[in-house]
Amino acid sequence: MASLPDAGRMDAIGERAAQTAMDQLQFTKGTADVMVITNAGRAVVDGQTTERAVAGITRISGLQNGDSTLWIVNRAVWKPLWFYFYNKQTGKGLYLEPDTSFYTKSSADIAAIPAAATFSTNTLVTGDLNQMLANTEVGNKTMKDLGGNSGVVTIANAWAHGAPYDLLSAVMLHNHLCPGLLGGYLPIKYVEKVLPITDSTSSYTYITTSTSCKEDAYPILWDITPGKGGAIMKTLSEADAKILTEKYGTSPRGIVVRWDSKTKTGTGIVFGSVTQTTSTPYTGPEWGAKPYSVLKAMDTITQPELSVKTLRKFTIDAVSFATLKSSDNPYRVIGDL
Ligand SMILES: [Zn+2]
Secondary structure, three states, X not given: OOOOXXXXXXXXXXXXXXXXXXXXXXOOOOOOOXXXXXXXXXXXXXXXXXXXXXXXXXXXXXXXXXXXXXEEOOOOOOOOOOEXXXXXXXXXXXXXXXXXXHHHOOHHXXXXXXXXXXXXXXXXXXXXXXXXXXXXXXXXXXXXXXXXXOOHHHHHHHHHOOOOHHHHHHHHHHOOOOHHHHHHHHXXXXXXXXXOOOOOOEEEEXXXXXXXXXXXXXXXXXXXXXXXXXXXXXXXXXXXXXXXXXXXXXXXXXXXXXXXXXXXXXXXXXXXXXXXXXXXXXXXXXHXXXXXXXXXHHHHOOOHHHXXXXXXXXXXXXXXXHHHHHOOOHHHHOOOO
């Protein structure tokens, strides 16, 4: 028989997750050295929403989103509830999944059980990527232990190496942090530098000719969402793509127009990637390649101009702008093809 919803139950589970993590990862309330990633607030377990677990975590550990130490990651509602705490001082992580019997226990029953016994999965891992890569056996074990949620390793390591709040916000929507998402984040930060918006009547229009992980940065950073029209997606023919690549010496990655709705004028750029000077090739385990590349990117995350460049700048009037948005081939409209 399903139990009645108990407002205190999820709160208690969150508190217990925090207590267990503070014991096992050895930290005190309010530390800036620890972060937690969870799908609490997204998961619905035994018919109960789980957002109160977030309140419980913050009350006990002080970890909170405003300090960038608590992040709620996007997962489907039917996925099991989990918590991953990471201590950047020790490089240790703790992965917890509640014993599902707790979803029907009363607060009184819960109170009689030790905090650590709340979790049927309670796994301490080496979560520091450099430590994992230095000892592949250790790294393999962490990846195996975290299984389907091993993406938390990259997120936690990027956080430990200074991932900005807006990037982590985009990661929460995308549900993982991959080089692909950075392929959206970096052009956005680049455009904000070279075509800044400084008034209330301008906005960005983003036109792309390929769909990949990168698109998931735009809803968060620029509020460009599918529901409100979204990014404009066009598919170029192979022949056209070849002409553009020959023209620019690199394949264009997209077009952004800064449109001023008051003056009815726009300035746009075609942007592409800076050719990277050859660095030492990655030779570690397969699971580490993308996380390693993300971690390296954190060193220069505030310098998007190191990886993105303007291939062409143009101005545009209202008629051409309307054509640009509706055309099958945006590059033809701006005279590139
Ligand atoms: Zn991705």
